[in-house]
Amino acid sequence: MNIHTPLQPAHATASLAEADRLMTVCNSCRYCEGLCAVFPAMEMRRAFSDGDLNYLANLCHSCGACFHDCQFSPPHEFDVNVPKTLAIVRNDSYRTYAWPRAFSGLFHRNGLAISLIAALSVALFIAGFAAWHDPAVLFGVHTGPGAFYKLMPHNAMALLFGAAFAYAVVAMAMGIRNFWKDIGEPAGTLGEPASIWQAVRDAGSLRYLDGGGVGCMNEDDRPTDRRRLYHHMTFYGFLLCFAATSTATLYHYLLGLEAPYPVYDLPVVLGTLGGIGLLVGPAGLLHAKWRRDPVLKDGSRTGMDVAFLVMLFLTSLTGLLLLVLRATPAMGLLLALHLGVVFSLFVTMPYGKFVHGIYRFLALVRYAKEKRQIDGA
Numbered sequence: 001m002n003i004h005t006p007l008q009p010a011h012a013t014a015s016l017a018e019a020d021r022l023m024t025v026c027n028s029c030r031y032c033e034g035l036c037a038v039f040p041a042m043e044m045r046r047a048f049s050d051g052d053l054n055y056l057a058n059l060c061h062s063c064g065a066c067f068h069d070c071q072f073s074p075p076h077e078f079d080v081n082v083p084k085t086l087a088i089v090r091n092d093s094y095r096t097y098a099w100p101r102a103f104s105g106l107f108h109r110n111g112l113a114i115s116l117i118a119a120l121s122v123a124l125f126i127a128g129f130a131a132w133h134d135p136a137v138l139f140g141v142h143t144g145p146g147a148f149y150k151l152m153p154h155n156a157m158a159l160l161f162g163a164a165f166a167y168a169v170v171a172m173a174m175g176i177r178n179f180w181k182d183i184g185e186p187a188g189t190l191g192e193p194a195s196i197w198q199a200v201r202d203a204g205s206l207r208y209l210d211g212g213g214v215g216c217m218n219e220d221d222r223p224t225d226r227r228r229l230y231h232h233m234t235f236y237g238f239l240l241c242f243a244a245t246s247t248a249t250l251y252h253y254l255l256g257l258e259a260p261y262p263v264y265d266l267p268v269v270l271g272t273l274g275g276i277g278l279l280v281g282p283a284g285l286l287h288a289k290w291r292r293d294p295v296l297k298d299g300s301r302t303g304m305d306v307a308f309l310v311m312l313f314l315t316s317l318t319g320l321l322l323l324v325l326r327a328t329p330a331m332g333l334l335l336a337l338h339l340g341v342v343f344s345l346f347v348t349m350p351y352g353k354f355v356h357g358i359y360r361f362l363a364l365v366r367y368a369k370e371k372r373q374i375d376g377a
Contacts, residue, residue, distance in 0.1 A: 065211030123340030230284030237277020304352030
């Protein structure tokens with residue numbers, strides 16, 4: 001027996017049509033409305049456009065609680081599996097909103113391989129460029145301010161990585177525009193302080209990754225807070241590393257102080273703390289992903305999910321090794337490898353798991369607005 005609504009709207013993909021079916025069933029039951037934001041947001045609708053379904057999919061934190069609480073989950077004939085279906089829709093949405101579209105399919109199919117190849121290619125180019133000019137520079141011992149720029153001049157380094165970062169920002173901005181337009185939310189919502197602040201609080205605490213308060217279900221029906229911990233370490237580790245880079249930029253251009261900096265200086269302290277977070281967090285998330293119950297996940301497409309976590313881990317690993325070995329002959333090769341990994345991370349960010357955090361934040365902004373409207377009605 002199948003449950004369908006009489007006049008279902010046409011959908012762009014089979015996964016969106018399946019999500020519509022499940023939301024229709026869930027809207028009739030409403031047993032899970034206290035678990036997370038997805039179900040209250042669903043209850044505000046009687047029909048679901050593709051934009052609505054993409055909004056709900058990105059609002060989902062994939063805690064797995066609704067699957068284990070649902071009386072209609074497999075092997076029931078209604079076959080209600082909200083976490084897996086919304087994971088498929090969510091992964092599809094990264095391609096739908098990606099800019100330029102031609103790149104989305106390329107990274108979607110071969111994300112990890114392309115990320116690693118790009119990292120090694122840039123590393124070999126930098127190392128080869130230095131060795132061609134003077135092998136002693138690549139394998140020599142360089143200490144003191146400006147030591148890193150013996151391998152590659154600062155202006156060349158800033159131009160290369162500034163261009164990669166600018167490309168990533170533009171590509172992600174276009175993706176954000178596509179997402180916001182598709183879900184039908186007016187631009188004015190992003191100017192509402194109350195909605196923004198509520199979304200910041202919910203995202204910063206991962207409020208909805210707790211299965212309604214008991215924890216996240218991952219490999220079985222026993223709730224834990226491990227995925228929330230690993231997400232926090234990844235997110236705040238990334239912010240600390242970004243703060244370290246920003247501080248180093250201010251040091252260079254405002255104070256005239258050149259890297260590398262002493263271990264007690266602010267850019268190094270922030271980068272070290274962030275680097276530790278980006279070792280433990282991504283490693284934990286990868287382990288949780290491999291152990292996750294197959295019935296809960298979109299197992300057919302993990303390329304860019306895995307690629308982003310691997311590149312974050314390698315960025316941190318190479319950065320911390322560079323910190324420890326920067327006064328040794330290994331510095332040149334380690335710096336080339338670290339720069340290659342960072343370059344690859346930048347150019348692949350708009351096509352994988354990084355944008356998931358942005359779209360989820362935007363979904364939380366919309367939900368905060370809708371919830372205030374309902375509560376005030």
